[in-house]
Amino acid sequence: MPFIIAIDGPAASGKGTIAHALAEHYGFHHLDTGLLYRATGAKGGDPVEAARTLAPADLERDGLRSSEAGQIASRIAIIPEVRSALVEFQRRFAVQEPGAVLDGRDIGTVICPDAPVKLYVIASNEVRAQRRAAELGADPAQMLSELRERDRRDRERDTAPMRPADDALIIDTSNISIDEAIAAAISIVDHRRG
Numbered sequence: 001m002p003f004i005i006a007i008d009g010p011a012a013s014g015k016g017t018i019a020h021a022l023a024e025h026y027g028f029h030h031l032d033t034g035l036l037y038r039a040t041g042a043k044g045g046d047p048v049e050a051a052r053t054l055a056p057a058d059l060e061r062d063g064l065r066s067s068e069a070g071q072i073a074s075r076i077a078i079i080p081e082v083r084s085a086l087v088e089f090q091r092r093f094a095v096q097e098p099g100a101v102l103d104g105r106d107i108g109t110v111i112c113p114d115a116p117v118k119l120y121v122i123a124s125n126e127v128r129a130q131r132r133a134a135e136l137g138a139d140p141a142q143m144l145s146e147l148r149e150r151d152r153r154d155r156e157r158d159t160a161p162m163r164p165a166d167d168a169l170i171i172d173t174s175n176i177s178i179d180e181a182i183a184a185a186i187s188i189v190d191h192r193r194g
């Protein structure tokens with residue numbers, strides 16, 4: 001049976017970095033599910049239609065990592081029909097041998113509720129804003145208010161809100177290095193795999 005690692009958490013908490021490193025370490029497939037929402041929003045037009053017709057080329061579009069694309073993604077991500085249009089792709093991705101790592105907001109709660117490993121990655125608002133500002137060459141104060149707005153929208157929506165699954169383990173990356181965060185995640189996964 002393929003092994004599934006579900007990773008969720010707020011913007012710029014470090015979940016993508018950890019997901020990528022785990023996939024490399026175990027030779028698993030990796031899906032950044034945020035990219036599906038960013039690409040859906042970037043297509044423009046009717047978001048439900050955009051989600052239903054999302055194609056691999058849409059994920060290669062320029063500008064998907066921008067702050068603006070993140071804000072648009074979180075606005076279309078509240079629409080239940082957009083989310084349901086993207087479920088099957090994610091679930092099929094998750095069951096590839098020998099395993100898969102998916103990171104997003106609802107992987108442990110909705111997409112892969114039976115995943116044997118669920119991580120919820122957090123960091124303080126200030127640290128996350130600093131990191132995203134450094135990445136995008138933007139102003140940290142501006143990033144802080146944008147991240148807060150996006151997190152609030154993600155947490156408060158009715159369908160698949162951002163929250164840790166009951167059986168998720170929390171990793172707080174505020175005061176640890178990337179290497180330490182990856183090592184912590186690997187030790188959790190190794191323990192679960194037995």
Ligand code: CDP
Nearest residue numbers: 011012013014015016017131173177178181
């Ligand atoms: O995927 P997510 O938006 O949660 O965050 P990320 O893209 O993995 O990380 C955001 C930024 O924080 C990247 O530039 C990482 O290199 C950095 N980071 C860090 O400085 N320390 C960590 N423990 C994790 C990530």
Ligand code: CDP
Nearest residue numbers: 011012033034035037073074077104105106
């Ligand atoms: O990298 P960062 O954490 O900043 O954002 P992302 O993971 O690329 O996600 C962008 C937006 O897509 C989020 O703010 C959510 O609104 C939405 N999203 C979602 O609703 N469900 C997911 N599984 C992944 C992303």
